[in-house]
Amino acid sequence: MRLIQCLHDGAPCAALVESAEEVRLLDADTYTLARRAMAAGQSLTEAVENALTPTRLDYAQLIDDKRLLPPLTHPDPAHCLVTGTGLTHLGSADTRSAMHAKTQVSEDELTDSMRMFKLGVEGGKPAPGEEGAQPEWFYKGDGACVVAPEADMPVPHFAQDAGEEPELAGLYVIGDDGSPWRVGYAIGNEFSDHVTERFNYLWLAHSKLRACSFGPELWVGALPAHLEGVSRIVRGNETLWEKPFLTGEANMAHSLANLEHHHFKYAGFRRPGDVHVHFFGTATLSFADNIRTREGDRFEISLAEFGRPLRNPLRFEADGTPVDVKSL
Known part of the structure; x- marks a missing residue:
């Protein structure tokens, strides 16, 4: 459904x-x-x-x-929390082989990112009843950062990049007793500033504070373990860039249950009545192929099982003025 x-x-x-x-x-x-x-x-x-x-x-x-x-919204956007996890996907066979090779060095030689990826590969799919490795986690904003399907994706004036991230998103509502309930899944464009993140990984938090989109369709029920999609950027009437991507648990280092556990284990994320949108990560980026987007480019992310594609054109915002903090 x-x-x-x-x-x-x-x-x-x-x-x-x-x-x-x-x-x-x-x-x-x-x-x-x-x-x-x-x-x-x-x-x-x-x-x-x-x-x-x-x-x-x-x-x-x-x-x-x-x-x-968006296929799930809260009447008060402040009660919708948008978050995500990274370094969760194995990627294509070539990517998987390259990442595996990078983990076959001494612990002292591993970068923090590769250490995190290796933890997921080794412990991201625990047996039922056991706790698995913690994933990377980040915050994107509340419901105000969510852009509807087909609507413009805004790029702030201070952004250094405007890049898509084709992902699955889990959509949840917290019950009156504080129990998280999964409503379903949707195609997501987590949308990040990869230039900012690349400068120093400690700026990851800054790079994620951007708009995002998910939908247009909500998948209700069990998710297929293997999903094959296509991510593309259209400029004018021409496809500027296009690449397949894999997702679903069969293509991930972590189980979805493990990612959900490490998000909802925090009591603050189990506030009755709240909506949660949680992105599960990706392994395919146009940024990795040196694509630089510009005004009017359109992102199109599709998974056949999820019906119509998620599409959003880019809109770059004009220069802003410095924020003036006043003293009371």
Whole structure:
């Protein structure tokens, strides 16, 4: 089952994807449906089936009218936390071989990044009931940093790079008792400043404080272990860059359960009613191929199982003025 969210009569509303051409409207938004399912002890699938309306909408028209929304949102963006993990994917066979070679040196010679990657390879998929290796973790912002599918991806004036990161994102709602509930998964563009990060890895935190996007479709249910997608950048009417990418647990050093555990083990991330968007990492970047994006370039990230691609054009913001902090 796949869901979208769109604006209908001026309010967010979820819809069931019935085909590539048509969606069937539900009587509430995704957040409300998730809360209903929790309260009733139902699966989200059951809640969706009980929320179907007779109204069907043209999918392409929703896109043309810019009415698509992220497939899960919170009524108050401050109660949506956007985070992620890195160094989680094995990549292609060539990438995997190169990274493996880099780990076959003494512990003193390993970079911090390779040490983190090696920890994941050796201990990122623990047996049930055991705790695995901690992944790299980062914060992106609250719900205000999330850009809807098809909407412009803003680039701040101080950014040194504007690069895509094609990833899976897990979408969650915290129950009234503090238990995290996974609503589903979506295609994500985690979007980072790789030039800033490359200068010094201690600037990773700065490089991640950017916009992001996920959707347009929410995958409900068990996720395939092996997923093959395509990430591309379109400039004008031409494809500037294109590359396949692999994701899913079969292509990751960490299990999804391990990544979820190390995020939600913190009590502050289990606040009742909150929404969480957690990016699971990537192994494919146009930045690695020396691509530099510019105004109007469009990111397109697709996974066949997830329906329509996630698309966002770039918009570079004008120069800003220094922030003036006043004393009270």
